[in-house]
Amino acid sequence: MKRLVTLTILLLSAILLQAQDTIQQPNWFQRVFLGQAVIVYDTVFIYPDSIDEEEECEDEEETSGSIGVPIDTLNTEDKFLKVILFDNGTWVYYDIPKPDLPDFISNDHWMTDQVHAYSDVNIKDLPEELPLILCDSLHGWHIPGEGRVVSTYKVRRGHKHQGVDLGVGFGNPIYAAFDGVVRAALPPRLTGGYGNVVVLRHANGLETYYGHLTKFIVEPDDLVKAGEVIGYCGSTGRSTGPHLHFETRYMGQSFDPERIFDFQEGALRDTVFTLKKHYFSIYSHEGQSDKESKAASGRVTYTVKKGDTLGSIAKKHGTTVSAICKLNGISEKKVLRIGQKLIVR
DSSP: OHHHHHHHHHHHHHHHHHHHHHSSSOHHHHIIIIIIHHHHHHHOOOOOOSSOHHHHHHHHHHTSSSSOEEEEEOSSSSSEEEEEETSSSOEEEEEEOOOOOEEEESSSOOOOOSSOTEEEEEEEOOOOOOEEEEESSSSOOOOOSSSSSOOSSSSETTTTEEEEEEEEOOOOEEEESSSSSEEEEEEEGTTGGEEEEEEEEESSEEEEEEEEEEEEOOTOEEEOTTTTTEEEEEEOOSOSBBBBBEEETTTTTEGGGGGGGTTTTTTESSSEEEEGGGGGGGOOOOOOOOOHHHHHTOOOEEETTTTOHHHHHHHTTTHHHHHHHHHHHHHOOOOOOOEEEEOOO
16 A cells, blocks of 8 residues: 555656646657747748738838839820829829020011021121020020931032931931920921921021921920920932931021031030121031131132033133132033032132
């Protein structure tokens, strides 16, 4: 009996000691299975219910108060008013500043139904020189077309080529060179050799011409910003292939556009341009010194008539055949055409 009681006491003691050890340290079953399961749960969040609701609310508040990133811009009926969309689902209106142009530029010789508006202005009445502001903090600039110069400002095949031809690819965009107002946007039947043409008038009195367009997308009296697309390159009018014919004029008188733009570098030569009267000569061009330009502007031309020869023309103007050939870049054996223009001195 005593032996039984003793065994019972020892057994109970062992159980109590095992229970105490279990509280202090998990047994092997708990360490291998139950403990590992707890680690997995805490690491990868198997059960979403475990996310603290308070933390979730804080995350929502942070997201709703975040600043959106612009992802797109939409046009409106007003080209100076855009809609900006943000990645957080919000949007805002954005006003594009309009060019600040004086009213007087559309009050003088404002003709929308013909290309040239200053046919009654005499070059003799223009000032000897005039400083023109091309761009400033309010007015920008843009190369009118992306392409190299394929024909310069010069006499070409006996005719005045009063602008530059830029080798812009067919259908490529044509841009407003400066802020301005559309004076004319005309189809080929009204423009002669220009084809589809746009004429812009600018705040400094300049006008820029954009010819041979496949189509234009502006109308007379439209306000345009520098760099705004006004049409697309084509080959309408008197043209042998797609290109942009670009002219710069003041009071109707043309001058070499390369005096303003360096088309090769795609740059504006200066923010202020001093326009001189002798620049209006078709023989005056960028790269000449002032002395050379003045001499070129004083050249006298002669239109070849039936029966004319180089000798007879030279004699009539008190010069020599070799001098005429040098001025015109021709040989003494050149066959003259009726209507051809020659520089005689």
